[in-house]
Amino acid sequence: MAQASRYVGPQGADWWRGAVIYQIYPRSFMDSRGDGIGDLQGVIDQLDYIASLNVDAIWLSPFFTSPMKDFGYDISDYRDVDPMFGSLDDFDRLVEAAHARGLRVTIDQVLSHSSDQHAWFSESRASRDNPKADWYVWADARADGSPPTNWQSVFGGSSWQWDTRRCQYYLHNFLASQPDLNFHNPAVIEAILGEVRFWLERGVDGFRLDAVNFCTHGKLEDNPPREDLAEGFLGVRPDNPYGFQHHLHDKTQPDNLIFLEKLRALLDEYPGTTSVGEVGDDDSLRVMAEYTQGGKRLHMAYSFDLLGERHDPAFLQHTLTEMERRIADGWPCWALGNHDVVRLATRWQAADNPAALRLYMAFLLTQRGSVCLYQGEELGLPEAQLSFEQLVDPAGITFWPAYKGRDGCRTPHPWVANARYAGFSSATPWLPVPVEHANLAVDRQDDDPASLLNAYRAFLAFRRGLPALVKGDVRYHSLQGEVMRFERRYQGERLLVALNFAATPCEVAAPASAEPLADAPPLVNGRWQNGTLTLPAYGIAIARCSEDNPWDA
Template sequence: MTRNSTLIGHQGQDWWRGAVIYQIYPRSFMDANNDGIGDLQGVIDKLDYIASLNVDAIWLSPIFTSPMKDFGYDVSDYRDIDPMFGTLEDFDRLVEAAHARGLKVTIDQVLSHTSDAHPWFQESRSSRDNSKADWYVWADARPDGSPPTNWQSVFGGSSWQWDTRRCQYYLHNFLTTQPDLNFRNPEVVEAILGEVRFWLERGVDGFRLDAVNFCTHGELRDNPPQEEIAEGFIGVRPDNPYGYQQHLHDKTQPENLAFLERLRALLDEYPGTTSVGEVGDDDSLGVMAGYTQGGKRLHMCYSFNLLTEQADPQYLHDTLTEMEARIGDGWPCWALGNHDVTRLATRWQAEGNPAALRLYMAFLLTQRGSVCLYQGEELGLPEVELTFEQLIDPAGITFWPAYKGRDGCRTPQPWKADACHAGFTGAEPWLPVPDTHLGLAVDHQDRAADSLLNAYRDFLAFRRQQPALVKGSVHYHPVRNEVLCFERCHPSNAPVQRLLVALNFSDQARELPAPPQAMAIEEAPALINGTWSDGKLQLPPYGIAIARCPQSDEEVIQWDV
């Protein structure tokens, strides 16, 4: 299969700007061949469901050939599908079927490192003078035999591993079985760009770039200690020494920008394709800005700043306003959940609270930027509590019991409440389906008009019709009484569309002054339940309000909240 140019641009070449991208964790989405592990055919079988959500694209977590030490984020062949997921022909059918439903297809690309089973590394480690000897980051021991620097791995311990074949250390920012490529070697850059081109030719519409700020390392110097351990990237926790350092030399190096420009130039050869980079850094917002500004690097980036336990509206306001102040002509991407963090319903303490989950949905989908929506968020799935014996994630096993790993957010999608293993598989699933998820299954929520699933469908359909929410500018007003207030504005074909948004993060009703121009939107779904009248805004607990402000020439609405 080669790229079909007629598929590109049905939503415009900048379809990604303001797009909602549904993240699929293939192992846990749908098992079509009943071996207990989800597969590409399972994704194909559920494309109608995905399309019914009114999202714009899918993102497939890694499906490449891999030893699965880190569940696909350790690639041993960039150009083939791991047999547990299917074949290249299955992938081609998935792309064709998704495009037929108006869905773009983005795939995870792990560029900073490979598996130690990759032929490149097998050759590189064989000697110090082979053709790929410098394709990975190798360094001699210090005089006392210790690692070259004090750099720490995200998954615990030194990020250097001794190799007896070369009698040198190699760098691994993650597992010891995930050696880091040497992007200072031009041959490596050319090889990686060739792997990306392979999938562009196969018809993909974009790439989610894993840990993209890890591609280049700096001078082999010790990192200084961290004065304060702040929750953020998956390795930054009090129980993990990774968080004890300022990561000045092991990632987010200026040289990485040159690689990103090469990557963008390649993508620009395929109009309508896109890139979203994952960045984890002490200054993630600054990296998001720097990596997306100027139109010559990545199209968009997301960080872990909204993937923490902090759901306080003032924290959210401060994060978003800082991003706006720094990003310029760049473009952010936001997520409240993914395969690396505790499920949103649990992390933001909203289990069994559908009103709060609707609020968090509206918060995510009204921000300026694109959105990544993790499978199961539309169902309100809580985190699954697993025993140590049930854990598979190496991070959870290493850091137990302080950190229980990522298995709890990766359990299978529940499709049918009354079916074996919730309709995910007819075999024993790779991770268990808990009883707490059965009442939230797709078939159960599909039949309930007021379910969270249907709230997502309704809100996303509404959002598509509001240019201000998709691509408009944003201005934040001060937070008052736990209400986050902002406006979105877009110069659409008609007069400028200006929307006011108010989100009540409190479990108590709130009343605010309302701008006199504010008018309720008649076609808004019922979940938008705030009322605008007589110069006042009434918000129920966890209430959502969106209003139009027609006939306003003001640059910013005077909203005295």
């Protein structure tokens, strides 16, 4: 196949630094065919809406051929589109249409594991001596017949599954139908890089790499127990045995860096492409730094550190300053929501607090790093409350009722408030559309100047015109009560940012020379005057300031 033309935008090859990437969950974005499931044509039909947000790129969650046991994160053919989403021709048209609107296209790549229906696994499990026998992680039982190690699956139970064809166990860090590929085999790495190259040749601009620190495993030794059962990757909680261990041997291994360097070398053959890795680890900030430093591995990485329930300014500032301390020349990517966690409006208790949602938006979009924005955040969608009978997520079904799974953040995007199924489809959707979501539909917010949707549009347009917010360095100052204060600097410009996380107004000292930005949207509502900054409840303030005016406590 001839290489597709590479999109060249005004930002240049490092467009990804400070980019805002809009995550689309295709099953739930827009159904163009009337079968209750979103598809690629539906994405094409709504590209003008996405462009109106003033984002820089889209990220498409998996649309590859799959038995859908984990809704596309179990791939049986890396090089084709599942018929429920359309065809390769639809994908090519999507890339062309997105590029025509100045939007780059990044796609999910699930590299650490495949579906058990992939042809590679079918061959691997057939015998112990076939050409792909060592393409997955196989091991003999212990003397008593138990699994080779005590490793636990993220989705519950042992991460080893017995296979009667080979009379061995195979490793699966997620569902038993998602066997782990053996990245210690050079042939596997070459094959995976070939799958990535296939999409590069089709003109994609980058990849979001699912569970990228799971690609390699270590010695087949038991993981030690842990005493603290803290919340972590994929909402892992004390009711899930996965959280009972320190995961020393089953993920985040040094050999993974070798693979990432090979992947980066491939991407460097296609200037202007990028990568953002999902990192789930006890010390995820360390891994984010290690995976992005030196320009030889990933371009960006993000973790689950800001995807939990805690959101007080002390916690947020500690997370950000710790990242800055570690990352050196690496580059973070931040997200407050995605397809794996409870929606932001519910998780951070702001479903009925538009001012707080504006503050959280400004917090995310003023940090150093790139941003992933999950579909529906711009509408302020709360978590959908579903009954057990409505669940389809295997994690939710396994851990109910302590954990209700990921379906509540994956329900269809509401487009038209008074239309059936909020305009998502003409047929019964694969997940229900809550009334609360229909009331927040795009058409209802579109023409309302005070809506959260238009606040996102305005702030993202404003941010685009401020290189210091997009690519600048950051320096954090001490908290003043519940006010977070920091500055961004780029090519001689210094911006001061203050965010009031309190439900009450406050005043803090400010440099007398702080100059409010005349083109700031109304949501930037702090008042800089005579050495004092006045902030309303959940207030946002940004100003220019000369280098020789310190911002002291």
